[in-house]
Amino acid sequence: AQTVTQSQPEMSVQEAETVTLSCTYDTSENNYYLFWYKQPPSRQMILVIRQEAYKQQNATENRFSVNFQKAAKSFSLKISDSQLGDTAMYFCAFKVGFGNEKLTFGTGTRLTIIP
């Protein structure tokens, strides 16, 4: 069974600063996907970024980037130039490649951007 651990229940950072959210996972699979989802106060689940395990290059989406360390089973999210709209709950999630498309989620990190 896969597990996802987010060890930071809450974080806060000043606007325009950089913040890194941690995520570790445990799996015996070799092919899998990792995701970061954002959940703002509206409760909508929004995909922020994804990483395919077979890709060595870290994924980047505008101000969001990941540090994927496959051997260490670590998948952190870096938010640069943080904005007030980044205030949300962030979930790290894991998916094995084929079959049940189940996402295994971490417990979330509540991020607050301070004006």
Place this chain on the structure above:
Amino acid sequence: EAQVTQNPRYLITVTGKKLTVTCSQNMNHEYMSWYRQDPGLGLRQIYYSMNVEVTDKGDVPEGYKVSRKEKRNFPLILESPSPNQTSLYFCATAVGGLFYEQYFGPGTRLTVT
């Protein structure tokens, strides 16, 4: 517009009164799933469906039923709700196979008193 809709968005009910939360998608996705979100636990899968008439249990199926009679709909049924089913529920869909993108509905906040 690609959409996953859930109804109702909010529901307060009493213990034992049967209820159904509907989920509908217009993307012709084969895969549909239900999750519940609880504080400190993240989202956990309740049931999923790989296609019409094919459903299977997720991690926390106790107290829930589902059906998939047509591709676009995947209702979640609570035949005898209990207070421990008070939660935020999400429906999600995916093309299936090797595609990773999942689309989430807006969520249903359920309170059972």
